[in-house]
Amino acid sequence: MNGGHCGAPGARSPVLASCSLQKMCFWMLSCCLALQHLAVQASLLCIFHLLLLPTLPEEPSHTQATGELLARSLFACGISTVLQTTLGSRLPLVQIPSFEYLIPAIVLSSHLSLGATVDRNGTAMVSMCPTPHCTVAGGRAASLQEVSGAVLVSGLVQLVLGVSGVCGWAAQHCGPMVLAPSLSIIGLSAYKEAAFFCSTNWGVALLFMVLAVTFSQHVGSCRLPFCAWPQAWGVCMGLSVPTLRMFSVLLPFAGVGTLCAILSHLHIPWESLDLDMAQLSWANSTFHAPWVRIPYAGEWGWPLLTPRALAVGIAMAISCSVNSVGCYVLCGRLLRAPQLPPYACNRGLCTEGLGSLLAGLLGTPGGTAASIANACATGLTQAGSRLSVQVSALVCVVLGMSPRLAGLLTRIPLAVHGGVLCVTYAVAVGMGISYFQYVDIDSGRNIFIVGFTMFMALLVPRWFSAAPAHLATGWVPLDLLFLSLLMVPVFLTGFLSFFLENTVSGTLEERGLLSELVLWKARTGSCHSNGERGEASQAYGLPAGLKRLLPSSCKAFPCCFLCLGSEEEEEKEEEEEGSRATEVGTAAPGEGTHLLPKPGSGEPQLARRLSEMEMPAWHTMA
Numbered sequence: 001m002n003g004g005h006c007g008a009p010g011a012r013s014p015v016l017a018s019c020s021l022q023k024m025c026f027w028m029l030s031c032c033l034a035l036q037h038l039a040v041q042a043s044l045l046c047i048f049h050l051l052l053l054p055t056l057p058e059e060p061s062h063t064q065a066t067g068e069l070l071a072r073s074l075f076a077c078g079i080s081t082v083l084q085t086t087l088g089s090r091l092p093l094v095q096i097p098s099f100e101y102l103i104p105a106i107v108l109s110s111h112l113s114l115g116a117t118v119d120r121n122g123t124a125m126v127s128m129c130p131t132p133h134c135t136v137a138g139g140r141a142a143s144l145q146e147v148s149g150a151v152l153v154s155g156l157v158q159l160v161l162g163v164s165g166v167c168g169w170a171a172q173h174c175g176p177m178v179l180a181p182s183l184s185i186i187g188l189s190a191y192k193e194a195a196f197f198c199s200t201n202w203g204v205a206l207l208f209m210v211l212a213v214t215f216s217q218h219v220g221s222c223r224l225p226f227c228a229w230p231q232a233w234g235v236c237m238g239l240s241v242p243t244l245r246m247f248s249v250l251l252p253f254a255g256v257g258t259l260c261a262i263l264s265h266l267h268i269p270w271e272s273l274d275l276d277m278a279q280l281s282w283a284n285s286t287f288h289a290p291w292v293r294i295p296y297a298g299e300w301g302w303p304l305l306t307p308r309a310l311a312v313g314i315a316m317a318i319s320c321s322v323n324s325v326g327c328y329v330l331c332g333r334l335l336r337a338p339q340l341p342p343y344a345c346n347r348g349l350c351t352e353g354l355g356s357l358l359a360g361l362l363g364t365p366g367g368t369a370a371s372i373a374n375a376c377a378t379g380l381t382q383a384g385s386r387l388s389v390q391v392s393a394l395v396c397v398v399l400g401m402s403p404r405l406a407g408l409l410t411r412i413p414l415a416v417h418g419g420v421l422c423v424t425y426a427v428a429v430g431m432g433i434s435y436f437q438y439v440d441i442d443s444g445r446n447i448f449i450v451g452f453t454m455f456m457a458l459l460v461p462r463w464f465s466a467a468p469a470h471l472a473t474g475w476v477p478l479d480l481l482f483l484s485l486l487m488v489p490v491f492l493t494g495f496l497s498f499f500l501e502n503t504v505s506g507t508l509e510e511r512g513l514l515s516e517l518v519l520w521k522a523r524t525g526s527c528h529s530n531g532e533r534g535e536a537s538q539a540y541g542l543p544a545g546l547k548r549l550l551p552s553s554c555k556a557f558p559c560c561f562l563c564l565g566s567e568e569e570e571e572k573e574e575e576e577e578g579s580r581a582t583e584v585g586t587a588a589p590g591e592g593t594h595l596l597p598k599p600g601s602g603e604p605q606l607a608r609r610l611s612e613m614e615m616p617a618w619h620t621m622a
Helices: 014-055 064-087 099-111 140-165 166-172 176-188 189-200 202-216 250-265 282-287 307-334 342-362 370-380 386-400 404-412 414-438 444-466 475-488 490-503 515-522 528-541 542-549 565-581 603-612 617-619
Strands: 112-117 124-128 224-229 236-243
Touching: 014 064, 014 099, 014 189, 014 250, 014 370, 014 386, 014 404, 014 414, 064 342, 064 386, 064 404, 064 515, 099 140, 099 307, 099 475, 140 166, 140 342, 166 236, 166 307, 166 342, 166 565, 176 307, 176 414, 176 444, 176 528, 189 202, 202 370, 202 414, 236 617, 250 414, 307 342, 307 370, 307 404, 307 475, 307 490, 342 542, 370 414, 386 404, 444 490, 444 542
Parallel strands: none
Antiparallel strands: 112 124, 224 236
């Protein structure tokens, strides 16, 4: 069994055959994981457009093809994902238009008109749309261009935040008392959308959730054959992996989607649409979309850079930056990776800004941000791979150049979208709650901070969504800026928890700044030694080829926040952090930290090679 091959008379070299089949199985596994990422990403893209398009003003003479909108978003997200995994934070994060882009875009396109009315006292007041489908000057095309202008502004602001080092500084000063409520609210913020889409058919949504929970939790350790080759090929190899757990999102997605397609083919009514849900209808022009069309800037008109777009773009950038920092921490924690350094966080935000710039120039209504759902799907399936994310990004780019193929995503059942939200965002809630173990949760200070921030993060957006006209400062762009920020729960939670954590007095033990450091090191087995620092540099550092081109320029402003600091500065930080922790525990990660469980002594060589793709060493798969 050594090497996992057995010779056959007259066959080709078994060693060479074993190597080629190892690579083939390796790529098969990566492609299947990429397909799983693509399924979650496609669902979130459809949710974004389904919720945004009905709020745009109607214009019968000009209807944008939904397939082309999806194609442009896929194209921008694919390129942004490649940049994120190659030059950005280097975490295996998929890029999508997040809800932090959706809420300000809806504020700009639906709740406020393109102008303002003046009362009899001469004060400018906000003019509200009387219906969800309001008609404004310029119609849907002008509204889309103005939203694209806001996306363009958000990309520029994100670039400034990343290059200046503000993002890395903020992430470095976010302790458990900031991360716990922020990650919890990130997950809870999607409950309305989840219930909205699940209501089309709760049976389908529950079937998806039951299958996902069963595969990931109850039969997750069940090992099924994934890749096997017959002895007639000159090589007898077998690989058994926890297939049900690794594809606990893809298998329910495909199974439930196939079931719904069969029911629709048999003309069995299974989907119920009320009046609100009936508005979520895709354009018929999807069927007439071209097979191949390469997106380019300005095809649908250039983005409109108005004062309203500027205000909403700033709100988009701030909200998405808070969401992205939380997603970086969430993904690193799920992968049991070394603690995210500030320079990786800054680079990640810069690449997101570049992706949003591209999305705005292409005319899409949403920018690019780290996908919480895909990161949570990685934790649910316990299968993290940078290569699979990069493969899915390339598939997105190909789909982005074919509006007809992108239009096929509109056939995903709406109830499946709700099931995806329920399964993935629940992981974010649980991960946020897990941070409470580092703090003294019995402290009255901590109880107040957590309760107040989470309660206000749910209360304020609810109130402003019901009565947005109550916020009127006399200048419409300023109203849009405040309204866009105050209606995003993630921003409110991050801002309030950061403010209260740094203004309300408390000991280090109460804040969890000591126990969090010790327990984090105990989980990752790190001690801030040269080996651990090298592991972090290998995980988050730039590729070797690019690193050789930037040895001197990255030390000067503004690139100094995007590269690894000097050795003297690192050693100084190591000594300071070492003095804060009195003890360091080490613990070997369990099965849940692996992409594949460690095989037994009788496993073939291919299984041993794939077992090296552990989640702590996910960076080796690039």
